[in-house]
Amino acid sequence: MKALNNLFDRVLRIHPEDNVPSDVAANFKHNVIANTIDLMFFFFSDSLWSINTIMPVFAATLTDSPFLVGLIPAVVNAGWFIPQLFMSGRISKMPKVLPFSKKMGFLERLPYMFLPLLTLLIGKIENQSVYWLLLLIMIWRGIGGGMSGLPWQEINARVIPITHRARFFGISRVFAQLTGVLGSLLSIYLLGKYPYPQNYAIGFVVAVVTLWISFAAYAQNREPEIELPADTQDENEKPKGQTWSLMKQILKADGNFRRYLTSRSLAFLGNMATAFLAVYAIDRFKLGDAQAAVFTALILVSGIFGYILWGSLGDRIGPQKVVILSFVTWGLGLLVAIFSQSLWVYYAVFAAFGLYSAGLNLGDTMLVMELGEERLRPTYLGMARTLTGAFLLLAPILSGWLVQRYSYLVMFTVSLGFVILATILMATVKDRPRRRA
Numbered sequence: 001m002k003a004l005n006n007l008f009d010r011v012l013r014i015h016p017e018d019n020v021p022s023d024v025a026a027n028f029k030h031n032v033i034a035n036t037i038d039l040m041f042f043f044f045s046d047s048l049w050s051i052n053t054i055m056p057v058f059a060a061t062l063t064d065s066p067f068l069v070g071l072i073p074a075v076v077n078a079g080w081f082i083p084q085l086f087m088s089g090r091i092s093k094m095p096k097v098l099p100f101s102k103k104m105g106f107l108e109r110l111p112y113m114f115l116p117l118l119t120l121l122i123g124k125i126e127n128q129s130v131y132w133l134l135l136l137i138m139i140w141r142g143i144g145g146g147m148s149g150l151p152w153q154e155i156n157a158r159v160i161p162i163t164h165r166a167r168f169f170g171i172s173r174v175f176a177q178l179t180g181v182l183g184s185l186l187s188i189y190l191l192g193k194y195p196y197p198q199n200y201a202i203g204f205v206v207a208v209v210t211l212w213i214s215f216a217a218y219a220q221n222r223e224p225e226i227e228l229p230a231d232t233q234d235e236n237e238k239p240k241g242q243t244w245s246l247m248k249q250i251l252k253a254d255g256n257f258r259r260y261l262t263s264r265s266l267a268f269l270g271n272m273a274t275a276f277l278a279v280y281a282i283d284r285f286k287l288g289d290a291q292a293a294v295f296t297a298l299i300l301v302s303g304i305f306g307y308i309l310w311g312s313l314g315d316r317i318g319p320q321k322v323v324i325l326s327f328v329t330w331g332l333g334l335l336v337a338i339f340s341q342s343l344w345v346y347y348a349v350f351a352a353f354g355l356y357s358a359g360l361n362l363g364d365t366m367l368v369m370e371l372g373e374e375r376l377r378p379t380y381l382g383m384a385r386t387l388t389g390a391f392l393l394l395a396p397i398l399s400g401w402l403v404q405r406y407s408y409l410v411m412f413t414v415s416l417g418f419v420i421l422a423t424i425l426m427a428t429v430k431d432r433p434r435r436r437a
Contacts, residue, residue, distance in 0.1 A: 012032060030222055045210040056070075074396035115204040186206065247383055257380070264384070265391045
């Protein structure tokens with residue numbers, strides 16, 4: 001807490017020339033600390049069941065199918081994106097979003113509680129049956145995350161002014177990544193110390209406890225009550241088709257937003273390799289399951305440097321350039337995956353993925369908030385997440401087919417091609433101008 005206070009005074013203090021509304025400025029420090037603590041415990045929890053390393057390796061103990069392994073992160077990511085479009089109309093009419101956001105956050109966390117129980121079934125029923133139960137939990141996990149994702153983003157946009165977003169996202173995630181590293185170190189110990197499946201069960205129990213601590217911190221947000229436009233109608237009086245009509249108008253009139261949607265869709269296809277990074281390495285270099293936690297630590301450590309880098313640059317160069325540089329970093333990581341001949345070289349793939357993830361999380365979160373008018377922000381957020389989410393489900397189908405029909409290296413190469421296309425198109429997207437440093 002002392003470190004957070006000192007850092008706030010040095011880096012995040014609001015100055016009069018920033019023109020931040022008084023109700024946002026008054027609670028800014030409190031909200032920064034509450035949201036940072038929320039992220040710290042969420043990242044700690046997430047490191048113990050990482051969707052990019054731990055969960056695919058856990059799924060690979062239950063099935064030999066590359067497609068089914070790749071489906072685990074795909075349904076979680078797609079579930080987070082797809083529901084948001086259908087909530088944008090409701091969110092945009094809420095003077096206060098936090099009460100609704102807490103309900104959705106509770107729904108998001110419920111499926112995690114079944115993971116420790118799932119491990120008790122291993123050895124008692126067929127592994128294939130355990131896998132299908134795992135998939136159902138992951139689908140619930142993804143949809144729950146999608147239901148909570150839009151209100152969570154809207155809360156961040158309301159309590160963090162645009163002048164400070166890059167620094168806040170960067171700094172808060174540095175603290176979060178540090179706790180995530182601690183979680184991954186604990187995971188390394190648990191996976192190596194205890195026999196399967198007890199090692200996974202213990203890690204899942206710890207993750208459940210810390211996940212609810214993050215929820216308690218998030219609930220402490222002090223949200224300003226916004227003034228809705230005078231013509232805003234009551235939700236029950238508003239014609240059902242009006243939201244869809246607005247979305248059609250935005251897609252027709254906003255070419256910049258269309259280019260963004262296309263680029264992000266291609267980038268999701270370029271992410272098809274992420275589900276197999278750890279699985280491929282463990283198979284290629286004959287490693288144990290505990291190595292998946294080492295990969296998680298590498299991603300988190302490199303992400304710390306990534307958030308420092310992107311957070312310091314974001315408020316100056318803008319989120320669009322951060323996203324482009326992140327795509328380039330991931331492209332380089334895929335090149336390493338294709339040509340590496342040793343584990344030590346392959347470690348660079350996870351380092352690149354950590355830098356890329358940090359830049360994309362920070363840059364894309366900011367970019368979507370800036371593509372449209374402030375009053376249309378929930379609609380833009382919902383469209384940006386849902387209209388691209390289908391590609392997250394297409395990616396594992398394509399990647400699984402490529403691995404089964406050809407090889408991991410062919411799949412990595414196709415993934416690289418999509419990343420290159422996404423980078424070229426993202427270069428044509430425009431964000432809001434920044435003050436020169």
